[in-house]
Amino acid sequence: RKYARTNKGVNNTxxxxxxxxxxxxxxxxxxxxxxxxxxxxxxxxxxxxxxxxCQSRTIRRDSQLWATVPQQKDDVSVESPPQSMLEGHxxxxxxxxxxxxxxxxxxxxxxxxxxxxxxxxxxxxxxLSAARKKYEASLKEGVKGDSQHPSRQRLMGxxxxxxxxxxxxxxxxxxxFAEESGMDADVLxxxxxxxxxxxxxxxxxxxxxxxxxxxxxxxxEEIALFDRLLDRAYEESGIVTAAFAKTFYLGTQVxxxxxxxxxxxxxxxxxxxxxxVDAPRPEAVDPDAEMLSDLxxxxxxxxxxxxRGEVVDVLDLPLxxxxxxxxxxxxxxxxxxxxxxxxxxxxxxxxxxxxxxxxHLYCYRVAGTVGLMSMPxxxxxxxxxDEIAKExxxxxxxxxxxxxxxxxxxxxxxxxxxxxxxxxxMERFGVTEQQIMEQRVDQNYINLMKFExxxxxxxxxxxxxxxxxxxxxxxxxxxLSLDAYGQILDKIEExxxxxxxxxxYVGKWEKLAGVPASWYRTLDIAKSLPLPGDxxxxxxxxxxxxxxxxxxxxxxxxxx
Numbered sequence: 001r002k003y004a005r006t007n008k009g010v011n012n013t014x015x016x017x018x019x020x021x022x023x024x025x026x027x028x029x030x031x032x033x034x035x036x037x038x039x040x041x042x043x044x045x046x047x048x049x050x051x052x053x054c055q056s057r058t059i060r061r062d063s064q065l066w067a068t069v070p071q072q073k074d075d076v077s078v079e080s081p082p083q084s085m086l087e088g089h090x091x092x093x094x095x096x097x098x099x100x101x102x103x104x105x106x107x108x109x110x111x112x113x114x115x116x117x118x119x120x121x122x123x124x125x126x127x128l129s130a131a132r133k134k135y136e137a138s139l140k141e142g143v144k145g146d147s148q149h150p151s152r153q154r155l156m157g158x159x160x161x162x163x164x165x166x167x168x169x170x171x172x173x174x175x176x177f178a179e180e181s182g183m184d185a186d187v188l189x190x191x192x193x194x195x196x197x198x199x200x201x202x203x204x205x206x207x208x209x210x211x212x213x214x215x216x217x218x219x220x221e222e223i224a225l226f227d228r229l230l231d232r233a234y235e236e237s238g239i240v241t242a243a244f245a246k247t248f249y250l251g252t253q254v255x256x257x258x259x260x261x262x263x264x265x266x267x268x269x270x271x272x273x274x275x276x277v278d279a280p281r282p283e284a285v286d287p288d289a290e291m292l293s294d295l296x297x298x299x300x301x302x303x304x305x306x307x308r309g310e311v312v313d314v315l316d317l318p319l320x321x322x323x324x325x326x327x328x329x330x331x332x333x334x335x336x337x338x339x340x341x342x343x344x345x346x347x348x349x350x351x352x353x354x355x356x357x358x359x360h361l362y363c364y365r366v367a368g369t370v371g372l373m374s375m376p377x378x379x380x381x382x383x384x385x386d387e388i389a390k391e392x393x394x395x396x397x398x399x400x401x402x403x404x405x406x407x408x409x410x411x412x413x414x415x416x417x418x419x420x421x422x423x424x425x426m427e428r429f430g431v432t433e434q435q436i437m438e439q440r441v442d443q444n445y446i447n448l449m450k451f452e453x454x455x456x457x458x459x460x461x462x463x464x465x466x467x468x469x470x471x472x473x474x475x476x477x478x479x480l481s482l483d484a485y486g487q488i489l490d491k492i493e494e495x496x497x498x499x500x501x502x503x504x505y506v507g508k509w510e511k512l513a514g515v516p517a518s519w520y521r522t523l524d525i526a527k528s529l530p531l532p533g534d535x536x537x538x539x540x541x542x543x544x545x546x547x548x549x550x551x552x553x554x555x556x557x558x559x560x
Contacts, residue, residue: 096350100357106391111462112357113394114364115332115372124342124349131292132299155313156298157272159279165243173232174314181225189314192226196317197309200324205309233317237264244271251477255378258325259474262377265318270337270370272315273298277341288345299338306331326376328386333369340365355424356455360398368397378474392466396482399459403488406452410500413437425451439500447550449497453489454546460486461539467522475522483518484511 099119103112118125154163158170178185198216202209218226241264242249248267252260276294281287304310311320323329343349343362353359371393375386405420412418413436419426426432429448436445463482467475484506491504520526521534530537538546 096358099361103361106394110360110458111391111395111398112360112364113390114361114368115336117336117361118339123347124339124345127292127348128296128299128342131289132296135293135296135300155272155315156294156301157275159275161279162240162271162275166240167243170236170240171314173236177225177229177232185314188229189311189317191222192229192317193309193311193320195223195226196230196320196324200309201327204323204327205307207308229314230317230321233314234261234264234321237261237268237315237318240264240271241267248481251481254476254480256473259377259379261318262322262326263374265322266370266373266377268315269302269319269334270373273338273341277345288348291345295338295342299335302331302334302338306334322377328376330372330376333372336365337369340369353420353422356422359420359422363398363401364394367401368394371397378478379471380469381471384469389466389469392463392469395459396463396466396478399456399463400481400485402452402456402459403485406449406456406492406499407488407504408499409436410439411503413500414439421448421452436500441496441498441500445500446497449492449499451547451550453492453497454550456489457486457538458544458547472522476519479518479522480515483514483521487511487514 099114099117099122102117103114105111106113120126120129154169155171163169174185174188178188181188183191194213194216195218197205197208197213198218200208238249238252238261241252245267252263255263273295276298277291281290284290301310301312301316305316305320306323309320309323311317340362343365350358350362353362372390375389375393380386380389409419409421412420417437419433419436421431421436425448429451430444431448435442460482467479467482470478487506487510488504491506492499495502495504517531517533520531526534
């Protein structure tokens with residue numbers, strides 16, 4: 001997930017400044033610094049290795065088609081993977097089915113909104129709930145949480161890996177501000193938080209206003225100090241974003257400054273959540289217990305920030321400022337992402353994805369949620385609402401996640417002993433996990449890749465419908481990301497559908513060359529006068545039909 005930063009080639013953009021719009025120059029600068037395509041913040045699934053049961057639980061077009069396809073009988077290996085891969089159970093079939101049944105199908109199509117869906121009896125949810133109760137009890141007893149203990153010098157979610165990637169200690173600038181103001185750093189953060197809450201409407205943080213704190217007054221010098229502190233916290237957030245998610249950072253460069261900074265704040269929260277779950281804990285007696293305790297504290301902090309505007313450290317200030325500026329920013333996708341992270345933990349989360357519907361839930365939690373977090377910041381064009389734009393936003397997150405999975409099949413199998421493809425799909429096309437571990441590409445695997453790529457492109461097509469629904473100034477970053485990530489699928493095809501021994505890679509010059517086209521596609525004129533390469537481009541209906549044809553062909557082959 002981590003990629004080296006480079007500034008090589010930035011000055012080369014001077015030659016093109018006179019022929020492209022100024023906003024595109026920012027894109028080009030970022031593109032030249034980008035050496036690897038990838039939304040690094042999007043984690044991927046863990047999986048179990050028992051035999052799949054093809055049971056579709058959500059009625060959708062492709063699920064109904066699957067029901068008509070007979071079981072593959074030939075070319076299916078019965079070799080079992082190592083016993084070490086079979087350990088751990090995760091969620092039961094009944095609990096998984098319960099979560100899936102609560103999802104809401106959008107637009108009568110395959111996109112499902114799993115917002116706030118959770119099974120209180122799942123292993124992960126019970127473990128988090130128990131850890132939360134223990135943490136809350138410690139607070140009542142006056143015992144400080146681990147993250148507040150004096151021995152922990154870093155901000156929560158910041159570890160050696162983050163510091164090494166960024167190149168310096170995160171949050172150290174607080175010492176300068178504390179020295180300048182003559183206040184303790186924590187006191188300064190809290191005063192700045194009070195100042196930001198006072199700028200919010202009464203409906204955003206009603207408890208704050210009911211307590212009378214909303215009438216707090218600040219001197220001009222204090223306000224200037226708070227504004228500089230907030231700007232510096234935003235700057236730090238941008239640096240972290242650029243270090244870990246270059247493609248994502250690229251998209252933010254063409255947003256208006258307030259929206260750009262807000263997206264950085266959202267990303268940093270996601271990054272810290274990911275580090276809390278995934279970071280190694282070599283000194284912990286029980287790493288999982290410590291992780292769950294930290295995650296409980298993190299979720300409580302999230303709830304208090306959204307409900308009361310409370311902050312703990314300096315990197316909370318940008319997210320609080322986002323909530324003040326974008327009061328419709330919902331807490332649900334943030335909470336759902338925490339549950340997506342838990343799905344990745346062996347023994348706690350869901351350790352297999354038998355069907356596409358099951359994987360779809362994971363895709364929503366770790367990728368679709370990012371779209372929902374971004375929507376209030378991007379804003380909608382006149383005539384559209386967040387509710388209308390939700391389906392395309394979720395579709396884009398799902399498309400990105402499928403692309404990640406398809407690109408990294410071989411790498412994940414070799415380095416992590418993980419297979420993320422739906423087991424039901426693999427069984428129907430005659431592809432085994434043993435085959436993937438051995439990196440054997442055959443016609444069965446090629447057919448499976450064709451099907452999964454067609455599915456991904458269907459979601460990209462659904463996402464594309466949402467670009468005109470956004471405010472004009474917010475369309476380019478979404479279109480850039482959509483086009484750049486879609487190219488990865490083209491590269492998989494060019495590699496002969498071999499994602500086991502080859503990695504689909506889009507070079508920086510290829511991405512650079514596509515920037516003007518992405519910009520043009522966001523203009524209204526592109527609807528009546530599309531680019532030459534867009535003439536006759538498959539529609540959403542074409543991609544759905546392609547999925548049907550692949551399945552019908554498979555049915556015919558297997559019926560012989």
